[in-house]
Amino acid sequence: MKPDEALCQRVLNRVTECMALAARHTGRDFDPPTVRFNQRGRIAGSAWLERWELRFNPVLLADNEADFMADIIPHEVTHLVAFACFGKVKPHGREWQHIMRSVFGLEPRTRHRLNTARVAPTFAYDCGCRRHQLSLRRHNKVQRGKQRYQCLHCNTLLSLSVTDTTRRKVP
Ligand SMILES: [Zn+2]
Ligand SMILES: [Zn+2]
Numbered sequence: 001m002k003p004d005e006a007l008c009q010r011v012l013n014r015v016t017e018c019m020a021l022a023a024r025h026t027g028r029d030f031d032p033p034t035v036r037f038n039q040r041g042r043i044a045g046s047a048w049l050e051r052w053e054l055r056f057n058p059v060l061l062a063d064n065e066a067d068f069m070a071d072i073i074p075h076e077v078t079h080l081v082a083f084a085c086f087g088k089v090k091p092h093g094r095e096w097q098h099i100m101r102s103v104f105g106l107e108p109r110t111r112h113r114l115n116t117a118r119v120a121p122t123f124a125y126d127c128g129c130r131r132h133q134l135s136l137r138r139h140n141k142v143q144r145g146k147q148r149y150q151c152l153h154c155n156t157l158l159s160l161s162v163t164d165t166t167r168r169k170v171p
Pocket of ligand 2: 127128129130151152153154155156
């Protein structure tokens with residue numbers, strides 16, 4: 001899946017803006033990085049230091065644009081800036097945290113809180129007392145008869161909910 005062109009352009013603009021902000025703060029010039037939209041899985045984005053490249057997850061981007069603009073893009077840009085200024089340092093170490101705070105005024109968080117429903121679907125299962133959400137991996141094990149899961153509260157075996165409307169296929 002590729003995000004639409006207007007969205008790609010907004011991401012590129014934000015990357016440019018972040019790089020310019022970092023350049024102003026550090027008094028250095030940075031080449032514009034290559035930006036790709038091929039990050040898979042639950043990962044929102046990644047920074048490839050030697051390649052000077054940023055990769056963003058198109059599915060998460062489409063569902064969480066505001067978080068990308070406010071947090072994910074500055075986060076990944078900061079990895080590049082830290083590399084340019086300090087060389088190979090700990091990915092979320094002191095240098096990275098310092099740039100996040102001083103350049104972008106952001107709390108240096110390392111885990112995103114995005115809606116991952118479409119990249120990491122869950123499956124509803126019922127016991128005798130409540131609704132459980134199983135990961136795709138666990139769901140597949142149950143469906144292949146390789147594993148059974150029991151509710152810790154009522155000790156009933158979980159079975160796939162027949163009333164579940166949130167279940168979807170992996171895109
Ligand atoms: Zn990071
Ligand atoms: Zn139960």
